[in-house]
Amino acid sequence: MTDIIFESFINLFQSVVVTVFLIISLGCKDKYNKKCVSAAGILITFIYLTVSNHIVYFESVAIYVYMVYSLIFSFVVLGGSVIEKIFYNVMMICCLAGSSLLGGGLVSLVVKKDFLNAHRYGTGSRYVSVIFVQILLMLFLGFIIKLKVFLKEKDNQYMLIMSLIPAISVIVCCFMVYRSDKSYEMNVIYTFIAMAGIIIINVISVLLLIMEQKVYEQKTRQQVMLSAYQQKEKDIESILDMQKQNSKQRHDINNVLILISELIQDEKYSKALEVLDKYRTGYNNINVTEIVSNNIVLNYLLNRKINQCREAGIDMACYVLWNIAGVDDMDLYILLENLCDNAIEAAGQCEKPSIKLQIAEDNASMYIDIGNTTSGNVLNNNPHMNTTKKDKNMHGFGIMNIRDIIDKYNGTINYEQQGDNYLMCRCTLEKVCQ
Secondary structure (H helix, E strand, C coil), X not given: XXXXXXXXXXXXXXXXXXXHHHHHHHCECCCCCHHHHHHHHHHHHHHHHHHHHHHCCCCHHHHHHHHHHHHHHHHHHECCCHHHHHHHHHHHHHHHHHHHHHHHHHHXXXXXXXXXXXXXXXXXXXXXXXXXXXXXXXXXXXXXXXXXXXXXXXXXXXXHHHHHHHHHHHHHHHHHHHXXXXXXXXXXXXXXXXXXXXXXXXXXXXHHHHHHHHXXXXXXXXXXXXXXXXXXXXXXXXXXXXXXXXXXXHHHHHHHHHHHHHHHHCCCHHHXXXXXXXXXXXXXXXXXXXXXXXXXXXXXXXXXXXXXXHHHCCEEEEEECCCCXXXXXXXXXXXXXXXXXXXXXXXXXXXXXXXXXXXXXXXXXXXXXXXXXXXXXXXXXXXXXXXXXXXXXXXXXXXXXXXXXXXXXXXXXXXXXXXXXXXXXXXXXXXXXX
């Protein structure tokens, strides 16, 4: 009687644990009451465990029979996507089998008996192992729930492939437990199955690493693009401030010219020169606006780069020809930002640094030519234009962003080495009809 009560209590406890896990992971469909769903899941699971315990005392691969039921239960009354239902059910079955194999294996190791012989009904080792298994089961399922936020970030394909690893692992482990009770031929078959399973697991692991690397690169690119957007938002105030400063400068120039004119008319030439010198000195202390085109974002960017080069001792000349249109402002901003930054970095390593930028267009295309001095023949030393910085994981995305925008506008980018100390980059973009 004690054995029956103990086994029934354990079955009920396990039914509650796995049902709560599925409901927390997937949630209930709106049309069903959560309490009723929980009660139904616990009851059906309890019945299954009770019946299975009267047939065998260790289910092995037959545990997948329960997964069929849990999948049906999940698809009928629980929420979540199809992939999520499959993933969390597979993970639940793997936790069940894994906790049984690990907990039972440790107890059998302590009592120095074969796995199956150490867990016969009515033995003390079975009581200890069953309680230990339930503790491990709660820990494993709790860990999966904690990882739910992380798993949400993965796409369905990644989750589906990842769930194959524990699923295959359970099959391999179950075969290894039972192989000693079989004939030599069956042991050989089980060994080959286990070896094939381990090989498949390693292949899946490699595929997951490749997928993870692609996701990492994509997220890094997105982060770089996000940083560019955030920089543009910060620049909006600076652009508006530049407009205000330009208007103020024009207003000040008019006032100064009127004052100087009046002083000259009154023959106060020394005073006129004094006023002119003071204004010129003050004008040189502020950032000079040299580029004025029909594109205010382009104006701000290029004038900021000119002032940045002036502070770094780099001679930078910019020429903007015709109206700039047909390319999205954000794309043009990111493209020129990266082109200028690369040119400034390269030119800054030279004794006589200089940069020349020209932007022109016709009815169909936009042409961007930017040349800069270099400390050597770049195309010979770095023909693929890869980043030369030490931390390659955090750098090199400028060139990637340049190529992404060039591809977006069906354009081309070519590098020409003009002598050993000057590099020219020529970009062509097809304009979008507006």
